[in-house]
Every structure is written in C-alpha cells, then in structure tokens.
C-alpha cells in the first residue's frame with residue numbers, strides 16, 4: 001500500500017524554521033543589550049540593526065504562515081499520553097503568536113514615538129502618542145519573556161521525545 005503521509009517538513013518550512021532560530025539567537029540578546037546602553041552612535045546603530053532585523057522577522061513570519069496555509073505540514077507524531085497533541089499544537093500556535101506580537105509591538109512603539117519607519121518597500125510615519133508607545137513597549141518586553149519560555153518548552157519537548165519516548169522528531173525538521 002502507498003504511504004501518502006508526509007513525515008518531513010519541506011525545505012521551505014525548514015528554511016523558515018532554522019533561519020528564524022538563527023536570527024533570534026542574536027536578536028533577543030541584542031534587544032537586552034541595547035536597552036542597557038547609554039546614548040551614543042553605537043546605540044543608534046544597534047537600534048537600527050535591531051529594527052531592520054525585527055522587520056525582517058515580521059515579514060518572514062507572515063510569509064511563513066501564508067506558505068503554511070497553502071502547503072501540507074506533516075501530521076504530528078502519534079500521542080504517547082492524553083493531551084500530547086493538543087499541547088504540541090498550542091506550543092506551535094503560541095510561538096507564531098509571540099513572533100507576531102513581538103514584531104508588531106516593536107513596530108507600533110517606534111511609530112507612536114513619531115519616528116519614521118522603513119518597511120523596505122515603503123516608509124510610514126504617524127502622529128506621535130507617547131502613552132501608547134509606552135504600552136506597546138511593555139507588550140514588546142512581556143512577549144519577549146513569553147517567547148523565551150515558549151522556546152524553552154519547545155526545546156524540552158524535543159529532548160523529552162528523544163530521551164524518554166526514544167523518538168527522533170528532530171529529523172522531521174532537519175533531514
């Protein structure tokens with residue numbers, strides 16, 4: 001009998017996944033270093049890089065979700081305990097939500113600061129509103145901590161599969 005189930009993410013899904021991972025290992029620490037720096041040319045440069053990289057993640061996540069919608073993702077591994085698939089799905093959904101929340105809150109913080117923002121294909125500037133800018137910055141911080149927790153759970157899940165369930169799920173995202 002033909003097995004039509006896919007067990008692997010396709011190359012584009014893998015590219016989005018690992019490219020985002022690579023960017024985040026630099027972008028998250030960069031954000032925390034940035035806010036600790038005193039005002040200087042270096043700080044302005046780092047903030048500019050942070051914003052360009054952040055907007056790149058924003059586009060990447062949108063393209064990734066559009067692409068996911070139109071292509072077939074592999075089915076999750078058979079569950080070993082009740083609710084396992086649900087928590088796996090929720091982890092993935094919240095990871096996407098966190099990426100979108102971080103990037104849009106960063107974008108709105110800058111825009112409500114009254115600063116012109118370069119979206120690569122067009123530029124945007126709106127009227128400032130510092131109270132809203134502060135709110136969005138709080139969201140930026142909270143969603144960053146949330147993302148760190150979600151990535152940790154995500155990594156622990158991969159290790160749990162490997163060590164306790166003797167399932168190599170990593171190869172679904174690598175091979």
Ligand code: HEM
Pocket residue numbers: 024027028029030031032034035047050051053054055057058099102103104105106107108109110140141144
């Ligand atoms: C995945 C993307 C992003 C990540 C992981 C990220 C992460 C961070 C982190 C960890 C901080 C430090 C927060 C703190 O402890 O106070 C920060 C600050 C900041 N981020 Fe992001 N960020 C991202 C995208 C963006 C985007 C798209 C923008 C704007 C377009 C942005 C603008 C800023 C600004 C303006 C600050 C504060 C700088 C300051 O107060 O001097 N970020 N970011």
Ligand code: HEM
Pocket residue numbers: 017020021024068073075076077092093095096099151154155158169170171172173
């Ligand atoms: C820390 C290193 C990481 C490892 C080892 C890892 C590993 C994996 C593996 C093995 C899968 C496939 C799960 C399955 O069997 O269906 C997966 C899926 C996923 N990972 Fe990661 N990952 C890592 C980091 C990240 C990061 C940083 C993010 C995003 C912030 C992320 C977001 C996702 C998402 C959203 C999926 C679900 C893909 C989909 O079906 O749409 N991962 N990851």
